[in-house]
Amino acid sequence: MSMRVVDILVPVALDQAYSYRVPAGMELSPGDVVAVPLGARESIGVVWAENPNPNPRLHNRLKDVEAKLDVEPLKAELRSFIDWVSNYTLSSRGMVLRMALRMGDGNPGRERVGVRLSGPKPKRMTPARARVLELLADGLIRSKSETAVEAGVSAGVVDGLIDEGTLETVVLPPEPLMRVPDPEFRKPEFSLGQLAAADALRTTVDQGGYTVTLLDGVTGSGKTEVYFEAVAENIRLKRQTLILMPEIALTAGFLDRFADRFGVRPAEWHSQLNARKRARTWAAVAANEVPVIVGARSALFLPYADLGLVIVDEEHDPAYKQEDGAHYHARDMAVVRGSIAKFPVILASATPSVESEVNARKGRYRRLHLPERFGGAHLPHIEPIDLRREGPPRGRFISPRLAEAVQNTLERKEQALLFLNRRGFAPLTLCRTCGFRLQCPNCDAWLVDHRFKRRLVCHHCGFNMPPPAECPQCHATESFAAVGPGVERLHQEAADLFPQARILVLSSDLVESVERLRSELDDVAEGRFDLVIGTQLVAKGHHFPKLNLVGIVDADLGLGNGDPRAAERTFQMLHQVVGRAGREEGRGVGFLQTHQPEHPVMQALIRGDREAFYENEIALREATSYPPFGRLAGLVVSAADKHAAESYGRALVGLAPKDEQVRVLGPAEAPIAVMRGRHRFRILVKAPRAYDLSGYLRDWLSQAPKTKGSLQLEVDVDPQSFF
Numbered sequence: 001m002s003m004r005v006v007d008i009l010v011p012v013a014l015d016q017a018y019s020y021r022v023p024a025g026m027e028l029s030p031g032d033v034v035a036v037p038l039g040a041r042e043s044i045g046v047v048w049a050e051n052p053n054p055n056p057r058l059h060n061r062l063k064d065v066e067a068k069l070d071v072e073p074l075k076a077e078l079r080s081f082i083d084w085v086s087n088y089t090l091s092s093r094g095m096v097l098r099m100a101l102r103m104g105d106g107n108p109g110r111e112r113v114g115v116r117l118s119g120p121k122p123k124r125m126t127p128a129r130a131r132v133l134e135l136l137a138d139g140l141i142r143s144k145s146e147t148a149v150e151a152g153v154s155a156g157v158v159d160g161l162i163d164e165g166t167l168e169t170v171v172l173p174p175e176p177l178m179r180v181p182d183p184e185f186r187k188p189e190f191s192l193g194q195l196a197a198a199d200a201l202r203t204t205v206d207q208g209g210y211t212v213t214l215l216d217g218v219t220g221s222g223k224t225e226v227y228f229e230a231v232a233e234n235i236r237l238k239r240q241t242l243i244l245m246p247e248i249a250l251t252a253g254f255l256d257r258f259a260d261r262f263g264v265r266p267a268e269w270h271s272q273l274n275a276r277k278r279a280r281t282w283a284a285v286a287a288n289e290v291p292v293i294v295g296a297r298s299a300l301f302l303p304y305a306d307l308g309l310v311i312v313d314e315e316h317d318p319a320y321k322q323e324d325g326a327h328y329h330a331r332d333m334a335v336v337r338g339s340i341a342k343f344p345v346i347l348a349s350a351t352p353s354v355e356s357e358v359n360a361r362k363g364r365y366r367r368l369h370l371p372e373r374f375g376g377a378h379l380p381h382i383e384p385i386d387l388r389r390e391g392p393p394r395g396r397f398i399s400p401r402l403a404e405a406v407q408n409t410l411e412r413k414e415q416a417l418l419f420l421n422r423r424g425f426a427p428l429t430l431c432r433t434c435g436f437r438l439q440c441p442n443c444d445a446w447l448v449d450h451r452f453k454r455r456l457v458c459h460h461c462g463f464n465m466p467p468p469a470e471c472p473q474c475h476a477t478e479s480f481a482a483v484g485p486g487v488e489r490l491h492q493e494a495a496d497l498f499p500q501a502r503i504l505v506l507s508s509d510l511v512e513s514v515e516r517l518r519s520e521l522d523d524v525a526e527g528r529f530d531l532v533i534g535t536q537l538v539a540k541g542h543h544f545p546k547l548n549l550v551g552i553v554d555a556d557l558g559l560g561n562g563d564p565r566a567a568e569r570t571f572q573m574l575h576q577v578v579g580r581a582g583r584e585e586g587r588g589v590g591f592l593q594t595h596q597p598e599h600p601v602m603q604a605l606i607r608g609d610r611e612a613f614y615e616n617e618i619a620l621r622e623a624t625s626y627p628p629f630g631r632l633a634g635l636v637v638s639a640a641d642k643h644a645a646e647s648y649g650r651a652l653v654g655l656a657p658k659d660e661q662v663r664v665l666g667p668a669e670a671p672i673a674v675m676r677g678r679h680r681f682r683i684l685v686k687a688p689r690a691y692d693l694s695g696y697l698r699d700w701l702s703q704a705p706k707t708k709g710s711l712q713l714e715v716d717v718d719p720q721s722f723f
């Protein structure tokens with residue numbers, strides 16, 4: 001009798017698919033989701049391929065597929081995408097598959113139960129019961145909870161009436177996750193420039209097929225409104241759209257804007273969804289019941305029934321890079337997904353990544369340009385404040401000129417934003433008596449003073465402790481000094497300088513919940529705060545109509561930390577923050593407090609000369625063969641023992657295949673040499689642009705000695721961070 005065997009990929013850290021027997025009577029095809037025995041456990045898995053010629057010696061050892069699960073199969077395009085991502089990033093295929101199987105427990109949750117009047121009146125009547133009967137007298141079915149709420153009774157009252165036979169229960173169909181958006185709901189009136197871009201995008205979607213468009217528009221130019229036309233067209237074609245956002249904070253105002261345009265809110269996908277919502281969303285996306293989803297990078301791995309368009313908003317944002325588990329860049333992988341499944345991809349930004357800028361210059365991406373702000377608003381004027389000459393008084397961080405400008409803004413009843421990309425009160429606490437610095441016991445890092453929470457916190461491992469009463473070294477009391485500012489300290493200073501102002505501090509560590517953050521951002525947009533003090537959480541994408549002044553407290557913060565992307569990051573972030581100013585009425589102005597106003601990044605910002613920045617940066621990258629003119633991969637070796645990490649790193653480098661085109665640098669102690677109690681060494685691999693770096697790494701790492709004990713090797717292709 002012929003036996004059917006299939007290869008099944010399971011979501012664990014393994015590369016290969018395992019063979020299983022298909023029991024008689026079970027229908028299986030590639031993509032089907034199944035339950036299989038895996039060692040002593042049962043695991044979920046996905047049929048990856050037929051195996052027509054299984055190794056005959058294995059026949060008796062193969063196990064049977066246990067069951068086929070009742071979920072939509074993973075389509076071929078998603079399976080190819082998983083293979084591609086795994087191959088490129090060198091993450092095991094199983095781990096990449098795992099990102100596609102985040103369907104919670106697969107159970108979309110309780111059934112919704114409805115009730116309606118059916119039997120005789122109950123024997124005992126109470127006022128509460130009477131209210132329920134009155135409500136249901138129209139004979140309509142209502143959900144149980146709705147009935148209780150509308151009649152103003154407890155759920156117990158409704159249950160009592162069901163028990164007596166007065167009401168009967170009916171299973172209701174699940175509420176749709178999202179109603180169908182209406183592409184004609186409210187079309188905006190476009191400016192001529194917007195219209196041209198919107199038309200071009202509509203045509204692109206209409207024609208379908210793989211293309212990449214860089215929607216390059218200045219801050220406040222209406223990129224969202226414009227790409228909504230692409231979404232509208234895709235809705236008309238009845239295909240699914242994914243809009244990627246780098247941060248949940250950004251989706252707050254976005255959901256409402258979407259609803260203004262299309263009449264309904266889009267579905268959402270991010271790490272804060274509860275298990276039930278996650279399961280429902282996953283299933284609904286697969287069943288083609290979600291026309292538009294707004295998501296964080298992991299939404300790329302959802303099992304779309306018919307994905308026809310991906311938009312990557314703020315495409316330059318570093319948050320698109322996932323740094324743990326599989327190291328992938330969601331913008332790049334969105335482009336890959338588009339090329340595999342042959343649909344258009346739109347990248348939107350006012351400050352494109354150098355990669356996308358070069359792709360547009362070389363004609364690999366089409367560029368649509370929006371050079372002006374919508375509605376005649378002007379781009380903000382930017383002024384440097386030279387901290388060497390007109391800095392703040394000792395122990396203060398707001399220079400007199402910035403303070404005066406904020407004061408004037410507040411007097412005009414406009415809003416101001418002070419930007420400092422540093423959480424907490426102060427980045428360093430030291431003992432004034434002996435100079436001792438409070439350090440993390442697990443990391444090569446200082447503890448950050450978080451006064452609102454009364455804790456000292458390590459930003460790398462999360463270690464935290466209450467502030468000690470005395471210096472651990474010299475036992476002096478009351479001897480600690482806070483060094484440098486964080487947003488909380490800035491708040492203290494601002495409260496002092498502007499006692500009348502309603503001040504809000506926005507920082508990711510102070511965010512209690514997504515809802516809370518959304519309502520706070522709403523409060524800012526509605527003008528319920530006068531002064532916002534924030535980290536990069538407020539830097540991008542937001543539209544606050546009354547905000548006219550932005551003060552960058554320390555413009556130099558991200559420069560000169562040895563990161564090859566420091567200039568790009570700093571330019572993008574500062575340009576974006578300042579871009580929050582003057583978006584509606586009044587003139588926007590930005591102040592850059594800096595020690596180096598002559599720095600090319602500062603100069604490009606001050607003169608509003610974006611091109612100068614790109615020219616400079618692109619020339620530099622080209623001269624040094626840095627991305628996108630060359631390719632990089634970072635290898636991080638870490639272990640509890642420093643010597644073990646270093647010698648493994650050395651051995652690894654010794655095994656690197658010889659290739660004239662590839663340079664292997666290191667191992668060198670990482671800038672953060674110890675993290676979470678692990679000693680870290682970095683190896684940097686450089687190769688030419690068109691080189692198959694993933695292939696090289698795979699050959700190399702297949703020779704690598706096994707990582708034993710606490711040793712770990714992390715591989716990061718196209719690294720974004722170098723710490």
Ligand SMILES: Nc1ncnc2c1ncn2[C@@H]1O[C@H](COP(=O)(O)OP(=O)(O)OP(=O)(O)O)[C@@H](O)[C@H]1O
Pocket residue numbers: 188189190191194217218219220221222223224225349350374540541542543579583
């Ligand atoms: N055609 C239009 N009709 C009405 N309002 C518009 C139009 N275009 C843009 N706007 C409004 O202008 C403001 C700025 O638009 P939007 O936020 O889309 O800009 P953006 O290009 O995404 O900016 P940023 O890059 O800074 O996020 C928004 O309030 C938006 O609703």
Ligand SMILES: [Zn+2]
Pocket residue numbers: 440441442443445458459460461462463676
């Ligand atoms: Zn730590």
